[in-house]
Amino acid sequence: MDMSSPSAQQLADATTATTARRMDLPELMAAAGQLQAQGQGAAAAALYEQWIASDQSPLRIVACYNWGTVLGAIGRHAEAEAAYRQALTLKSDFIQARLNLGHQLEHLGRKEEALAEWRGIAVQERPTDVFGGDPLELRLHALNNMARLLESERRYAESEALMRQSLELKPDQSDVLQHYVHIRQKQCEWPVYQPVGQVTPNQLLTSTSLLAMLGLSDDPALQLLSAQRFVAEKVVKYKDKPFHRRFGPARREGRLKIGYLSGDLCMHAVGLLTAELFELHDRRRVEVQAFCWSREDGTAQRARLLRGMDKVTRLVGVDDESAARAIAQAGIDVLVDLQGLTNGARPNILAYRPAPVQVSYLGLPATSAIPGVDWIIADRFVMPEEYLPYCTERPIYLEHCYQVSDRQREVAPRPERSRYQLPEDAFVFCSFNNNHKFTEPVFDSWMRILGQVPNSVLWLLSDNEWCRANMLARAARHGIAAERLIFAPRVAPPEYLARFALADLVLDTFPFNAGTTASDCLWMGTPILTCSGRSHISRMAGSLLTHAGLPDLVTHSLQEYEQRAVQIGQNPARVASYKRFLSEHGRTSLLFDIPGFVRELEDKLEALALPLRERDAAAR
Incomplete structure (x- = not known):
């Protein structure tokens, strides 16, 4: 042991005191807290373990609880489980210990056991903890964690029921409201804004997450407010000297260093587009460097993405401040954020400003409002100038389509329609967008389209059983037979791409347009009809179609969208014309000029970043 280290000396002194039984519980907690503050979690856990083994006082229950907390914090979940169970052996009505036990069981993959622990608390009208605590908050903790875990397990109906129960007990829970709105989107439960308990309509609106808002409204002001609310509540308020000046090299020289920041460099839409x-x-x-916390999914796509980098810095288990420092020390000129405020985002890294130029791109087709992100990659269709007042970033306008793509994607052989139960002689409308993008007005429009195009079917992705049941019920209300809605399973990317050839016309969603899906269908030569609105995300597919040379498939109202779909459906020759155009010109269009896109992007980023090198050197 290195006795020159203060933490090591402190542990040695504490261990001696513990062995001699001279340390009381407050002293123990203070010593363990100091060790944790110094990053010595294992030492703090050992200290608790020694004290518990040598002390038989009634206060052992508190030490057992704290021991479990320390063990859980350093990822030793099986030992934490044992510590909490020891506390519960001493007092079975120790509710806080039972709640935390549930978390450890979840970490250990024993999810049903975790749910059982929380359920035992949630069913109590006034759970009483041996050490006090607000009974309502204890019950809400159990309800909300059950709902969260069930949502992650895609047991949406059960999760929503628990959220409703929680909100009926306490309406002003912004995080619960956020999940309540989005889980209704995932199930195609319309209207999404369904009253619950004493929750006001304003609370539902202001608690809507940015991701949910993107699918509910094309009003860019509402999207901006959703982003700003999240940033105000969740993102660190860093006002000190930017990290790229505090920790970066004194002078940046040589090639431009571009860093890509993402948790999605794997089998994910972002990873599929950017390879x-x-x-x-x-x-x-x-x-080119990657700073990522992406899952190691073992796919060929993940391996390819890693090969495309000059250096990869993995940020799994690294706190945001340390991650930002590592980026700054790497001397990155331009940090491209591929995540925004999407699931798994780490906006605090950007708030520390680890790079002189920080750019939002692709992962979030909207403003993020993240402090420190000054630029967003766009084109003039997806982000017209009238949108700029609702965007905290300034645009880097490209002549190419803003969305990059991959011309090397693997495609399976074309299947037969019978493989997916598609009628051979039917006109096949299609939408493979995620179901949370489906909205009541657009689905009603689809049903009216089917009603006006005889012998047509709608081929849909089905994410879950509740969504499917709700769509079938809605179709029945329009007089559309169930067999005219055909649900496609999820398949591997090569098969997913190949089956686009079986569709006649892809129908886009609104206001959350297709992004990757639009690129995929156009690459495969199948036309997509879109409706473009006022927001970035509602103009994605319109941008792709414009750069592919098919602007006549871009509409600007749902009425026009519906009329155009009916016209095309009643005139299959138009589909043949679109498919012929895409076959002859699609892959050589500006949309899929990926080498040109990369050169233009490099030119733009160099023009922004290189002049800042001298300025930053002078500012040190």
Whole structure:
């Protein structure tokens, strides 16, 4: 043991005191707290373990609880489980210990056991803890964690019921309201804004997450407010010297260093779109690094993405401040955030400003309002100038479509329609967008389209059983037979791409347009009809179609969208014309000019970043 280290000396002194039984509980807690503050969680856990083994006082229950908390914090979940169970052996009505036991069981993958622990508390009208605590808050803790876990397990109906129960007990729970709104979207439960308990309509609106708002309204002001609310509540307020000046190199020289920040460099839409971008960067001009916390999914796509980088820094288990420091120390000129405020985002990293130029791209097709992110990659269709007042970032306008793509994607052989129960002679409308993008007005429009196009079917992705049941019920209300809605299972990317050839016309969603899906169907030569609105995300597919040379498939109201779909459905020759155009010109269009896209992007980023090198050197 290195006795020169204060923490090591402190542990040695504390251990001696414990062995001699000279340390009381407050002293123990203070010593363990100091060790934790110094990053010595294992030492703090050992200290608790020694004290518990040598002390038989009634206060052992508190030490057992704290021991479990320390063990859980350092990822030793099986030992934490044992510590909490020891506390519960001493007092079975120790509710806080039982709640935390549930968390450890969840970490250990024993999810049904975790639910059982929480359920035992949630069913109590006034759970009473041996050490006090607000009975309502204890019950809400159990209800909300059950709902969260069930949602992650895709048991949406059970999860929603628990959220409703929680909100009826306490309406002003912004985080619960956020999940309540989005879980209704996932099930196609319309209207999404369904009253519950004493929750006001304003609370529902102001608690809506940015992701949910993107699918509910194309009002860019509402989207901006959702982003700003999240940032105000969740993102660190860092006002000190930017990290790129505090920890970066004194002078930046040589090739432009571009860092990509993401948790989605794997089998994910972002990972599927960006692989060729990383590969085509000109290594004579730029160095490409990834800073990622992506899951190691073992796929060939993940391996390809990693090969496309000059260096990969994994940030799993690294706190945000340390991650920002590592980026700054790497001397990154431009940090491209591929995450925004989407699931798993780490906006605090950007708030520390680890790079002189920080750019939002692709992962969030909207403003993020993240402090420190000054730019967003766009084109003039997806982000017209009238949108700019609702965007905290400034646009980097490209002549190419803002959305990069991958020309190297693997495609399976074309299947037969019978494989997916599609009628051979039917006109096949299609939407493979995620179901949470489906809205009541658009689905009603689809039903009216089917009603006006004889011998047509709608081929849909089905995410879950509740969504499917709700869509079938809605179709029945429009007089559309159930067999005219055909549900597609999720399949591997090569098969997913191949089956686009079986559709006649893809129907886009609104206001949450297709992004990757639109790129996929156009690459496969199948036309998509879209409706473009006022927001970035409601103009994605319109941008792709414009750059592919098919602007006549862009409509600007649901009425026009519906009329155009009926016209095309009643005239299959138009579909043949669109498919012929895409076959002859689609893959050579500006949309899929990926080498040109990469060169233009490098030019734009160099123009922004290189002049800042001298300024930053002078500012030190």
